Amino acid sequence: MATVVEIELTREAVGRALRGRRIRLGTVAFQALLLLTLLIAMGVLVALLGDVARTGLPVFQERGTDFLRTGYSTLASRAGVFQGLVGSLMLMGFVVVIAFPLGIGAAIYMEEYARNTRLTRFINANIRNLAGVPSIVYGLLGLAIFVEALGGVTGGLTVISGGLTLSVLVLPIVMITAAEALRAVPQSVREAGYGVGATRWEVVRSHVLPSAAPGILTGTILSLGRAFGETAPLLLVGAKLGFIATGGGSLLDKLHGPYTSLPSTIFVFTRQPNQEFQALAAAAIVVLMAVLLVMNSGAIVMRNRYERRW
Amino acid sequence: MNEGGEEMDVRMIGDAATAEPVVAAGGALRVERHERADPDTAIQVVFDVRGLSVYYGDFRAISDVTLPVYRHRITALIGPSGCGKTTVLRCLNRMNDLIEGARIEGTILYHGVDLYDPRVDPVEVRRRIGMVFQKPNPFPKSIYENIVFGPKISGYKGDMDELVERSLRRAALWDEVKDKLKQSAMALSGGQQQRLCIARAVAVQPDVILMDEPCSSLDPIATSRIEDLMQELVEDYTIVIVTHNMQQAARVSDRTAFFTVDVDDEGHRTGTVVEYDQTEVIFTNPRERRTEDYVTGRFG
Amino acid sequence: MARVHFHEELEALELDMLGMGELVERAVGRSVSALVHHDDELSKEVVDGDDEVDNMYLSVEERTLHVLALQTPVATDLRLLSAILHTNLHLERIGDMAVNIAKIAHSVLDLPSSQTIMSHLQEMGDIVRPMVRTSMEAFGRRDLELCLRLHEMDDPVDRLNLGMYKEVAALAEDAPSLNWGLRMLLVARQLERVGDHAVDIGEQVGFLLTGEFREFTDASHPARSAHDAG
Numbered sequence: 001m002a003t004v005v006e007i008e009l010t011r012e013a014v015g016r017a018l019r020g021r022r023i024r025l026g027t028v029a030f031q032a033l034l035l036l037t038l039l040i041a042m043g044v045l046v047a048l049l050g051d052v053a054r055t056g057l058p059v060f061q062e063r064g065t066d067f068l069r070t071g072y073s074t075l076a077s078r079a080g081v082f083q084g085l086v087g088s089l090m091l092m093g094f095v096v097v098i099a100f101p102l103g104i105g106a107a108i109y110m111e112e113y114a115r116n117t118r119l120t121r122f123i124n125a126n127i128r129n130l131a132g133v134p135s136i137v138y139g140l141l142g143l144a145i146f147v148e149a150l151g152g153v154t155g156g157l158t159v160i161s162g163g164l165t166l167s168v169l170v171l172p173i174v175m176i177t178a179a180e181a182l183r184a185v186p187q188s189v190r191e192a193g194y195g196v197g198a199t200r201w202e203v204v205r206s207h208v209l210p211s212a213a214p215g216i217l218t219g220t221i222l223s224l225g226r227a228f229g230e231t232a233p234l235l236l237v238g239a240k241l242g243f244i245a246t247g248g249g250s251l252l253d254k255l256h257g258p259y260t261s262l263p264s265t266i267f268v269f270t271r272q273p274n275q276e277f278q279a280l281a282a283a284a285i286v287v288l289m290a291v292l293l294v295m296n297s298g299a300i301v302m303r304n305r306y307e308r309r310w
Numbered sequence: 311m312n313e314g315g316e317e318m319d320v321r322m323i324g325d326a327a328t329a330e331p332v333v334a335a336g337g338a339l340r341v342e343r344h345e346r347a348d349p350d351t352a353i354q355v356v357f358d359v360r361g362l363s364v365y366y367g368d369f370r371a372i373s374d375v376t377l378p379v380y381r382h383r384i385t386a387l388i389g390p391s392g393c394g395k396t397t398v399l400r401c402l403n404r405m406n407d408l409i410e411g412a413r414i415e416g417t418i419l420y421h422g423v424d425l426y427d428p429r430v431d432p433v434e435v436r437r438r439i440g441m442v443f444q445k446p447n448p449f450p451k452s453i454y455e456n457i458v459f460g461p462k463i464s465g466y467k468g469d470m471d472e473l474v475e476r477s478l479r480r481a482a483l484w485d486e487v488k489d490k491l492k493q494s495a496m497a498l499s500g501g502q503q504q505r506l507c508i509a510r511a512v513a514v515q516p517d518v519i520l521m522d523e524p525c526s527s528l529d530p531i532a533t534s535r536i537e538d539l540m541q542e543l544v545e546d547y548t549i550v551i552v553t554h555n556m557q558q559a560a561r562v563s564d565r566t567a568f569f570t571v572d573v574d575d576e577g578h579r580t581g582t583v584v585e586y587d588q589t590e591v592i593f594t595n596p597r598e599r600r601t602e603d604y605v606t607g608r609f610g
Numbered sequence: 611m612a613r614v615h616f617h618e619e620l621e622a623l624e625l626d627m628l629g630m631g632e633l634v635e636r637a638v639g640r641s642v643s644a645l646v647h648h649d650d651e652l653s654k655e656v657v658d659g660d661d662e663v664d665n666m667y668l669s670v671e672e673r674t675l676h677v678l679a680l681q682t683p684v685a686t687d688l689r690l691l692s693a694i695l696h697t698n699l700h701l702e703r704i705g706d707m708a709v710n711i712a713k714i715a716h717s718v719l720d721l722p723s724s725q726t727i728m729s730h731l732q733e734m735g736d737i738v739r740p741m742v743r744t745s746m747e748a749f750g751r752r753d754l755e756l757c758l759r760l761h762e763m764d765d766p767v768d769r770l771n772l773g774m775y776k777e778v779a780a781l782a783e784d785a786p787s788l789n790w791g792l793r794m795l796l797v798a799r800q801l802e803r804v805g806d807h808a809v810d811i812g813e814q815v816g817f818l819l820t821g822e823f824r825e826f827t828d829a830s831h832p833a834r835s836a837h838d839a840g
Contacts, residue, residue, distance in 0.1 A: 116410055188447035192507070194408060196460030196514050197437030206459060207449055320713045323706040538614060560680040561616070593679040
């Protein structure tokens with residue numbers, strides 16, 4: 001028979017064992033390392049933002065909101081982001097009207113109605129791939145289809161083409177986030193609905209969608225923010241990098257006319273040899289950040305409101 | 311009976327000297343099972359389950375189950391885990407339709423109507439055969455909205471407030487929540503949530519209430535309240551309950567079906583019914599050895 | 611209150627058992643009366659009445675078993691059901707004793723009797739009948755005092771029973787009288803056993819109330835008694 005090691009169960013021995021080594025070196029070191037990574041990441045961000053703010057702030061100090069109200073000009077003192085803002089907002093309008101309903105609807109179908117066959121799994125995998133495709137490729141797609149092939153409808157290099165291109169770009173992201181939000185709704189809620197004799201649509205509309213709403217909202221607004229910041233694809237589908245005549249004309253004329261976006265405007269500013277334009281670029285970046293901040297805050301507020309209810 | 315004139319039998323009771331031997335000379339003592347008539351067979355059959363087999367894809371979960379369920383009775387399905395009790399229960403209101411690859415063989419007649427007839431609408435089935443689940447699952451909405459959802463979608467035109475009160479009273483929950491009907495159902499305790507689910511099921515005015523281990527996530531006091539509630543509800547509804555808790559089946563049910571897992575020659579496992587009888591028979595004098603082993607805890 | 615049906619069933623069982631107690635108590639009294647007053651009609655009634663007692667016994671027995679199987683009772687409920695089962699049996703036996711006395715009464719109608727012995731038997735009957743009633747009261751009122759008193763009431767019964775032997779021996783001269791006397795010994799024995807059953811019921815009530823089983827009369831240790839045990 002093997003010898004058994006006697007464990008002392010006296011108060012002193014147990015106390016010693018429980019109190020043990022006060023400092024576990026490994027844990028502390030790891031914790032410090034993680035903190036360091038956080039500080040580095042934060043540091044980089046703060047440095048970037050700080051630099052931009054420092055460069056761009058004088059513009060607002062000099063010109064105030066005038067910067068927001070004037071369009072492009074070769075004169076630094078008269079150039080503003082108005083056309084860029086308007087263009088971006090119109091593009092976002094397209095995304096909201098096209099990508100959101102399509103994306104959410106498709107997600108509902110995939111998650112709630114489609115049967116789990118090889119085909120649906122294949123489609124699902126492909127959607128995830130699409131979300132990772134570089135945005136310039138979407139630009140090429142938009143050029144080929146919306147500008148060239150459907151030129152008669154869209155009018156070619158117009159904000160319609162731009163909006164459609166961005167919608168297609170953002171569509172996979174909306175679908176994925178909406179699908180995740182739907183999947184997060186516990187099956188028990190659906191079963192409860194079926195249990196009292198509801199049809200599939202009644203269950204989805206009355207219980208699944210409201211439960212998934214916070215997640216869907218967050219996802220859609222984040223994707224809106226992404227679309228807002230896209231530059232490369234728009235270059236291919238017509239965002240003008242220069243002066244746009246702002247004559248009269250109906251909305252339809254405007255839609256069929258030349259357009260630009262805020263990121264494109266920033267791009268143009270940075271390409272000017274004149275040093276003053278760098279400050280304008282920084283100021284425009286501040287405007288971009290501000291808009292994104294408002295959008296994301298809106299998302300958080302809306303999500304909190306939905307979540308707080310139940 | 312000693313009528314006048316008949317000789318009184320003067321053999322004394324308990325006196326060994328005058329007792330006659332019970333065993334006849336040379337004969338063996340034979341004790342036969344005294345068969346008593348089953349009083350339930352005179353009652354209306356709600357579910358006539360015949361030769362039911364359920365497949366999930368190729369897997370045969372249930373084999374050849376025959377089980378008449380009687381009106382205004384609590385029928386309990388007991389047995390070890392994985393022997394198909396919940397599967398049978400979910401067939402009764404076509405909840406298994408929601409599982410991909412599930413199909414049945416055999417018939418289930420509900421008041422004489424084939425439940426799986428292609429013309430039968432499962433939504434209509436579930437309006438008449440309600441279900442309470444293992445883990446309480448109220449909708450993440452207010453108590454009021456939980457109750458009215460079902461009646462609304464089935465076109466109830468009457469007074470909703472009155473329906474809500476009636477359903478909550480029926481579930482013995484009214485007094486506890488009458489002042490907070492607009493508050494979230496998720497703020498209730500587990501036992502209260504389950505009673506809310508019962509009220510929700512009752513609000514659609516079903517004919518049958520199916521319960522899938524309704525007390526398994528509740529503490530003993532909440533369990534006891536729901537068991538008492540069941541015995542009140544059965545006066546108006548027919549109840550079928552799946553339970554892991556044998557003592558619960560003994561306390562609460564009128565009839566009990568004991569399920570087990572059969573393993574065939576190729577090692578395929580499938581669920582079957584071993585014995586189905588009045589509860590007092592199952593727990594005092596079951597016919598089958600396997601039933602006896604299970605209820606006495608010698609099983610496994 | 612939870613488990614309403616369970617507790618209602620417990621109450622019903624106890625009530626039925628107490629009712630049985632009333633029946634057998636009356637039967638004992640009537641059987642002694644039938645013997646002492648040579649009342650053959652009464653003897654027949656006692657014998658016939660035992661069917662009802664047996665039916666009640668079976669009913670209580672069966673329902674108690676059902677409750678045990680279906681309700682898994684514990685604590686006081688369990689002890690109550692155990693006490694009911696045992697008491698039920700004691701009461702049925704008391705009923706049988708009454709029947710035996712009645713049958714003996716019938717069989718000695720034509721035999722000469724002795725007044726002394728008759729009065730002693732009447733005396734015994736007058737003690738054991740109240741003992742049965744007291745045991746039922748002790749049960750119904752959950753009264754430990756009454757249980758202990760039963761043991762005291764049993765002493766004179768035992769003494770009277772022992773005294774019977776000498777008195778019957780005195781009849782040895784006359785054959786028919788001896789015949790009668792020997793039967794009266796049997797009656798005394800039956801009555802003495804009724805007393806014992808009543809004491810046993812008291813012990814059951816003691817168990818119900820205290821959770822401990824104590825024999826009030828320990829035959830193997832005659833010196834020790836309920837008084838000493840406290």
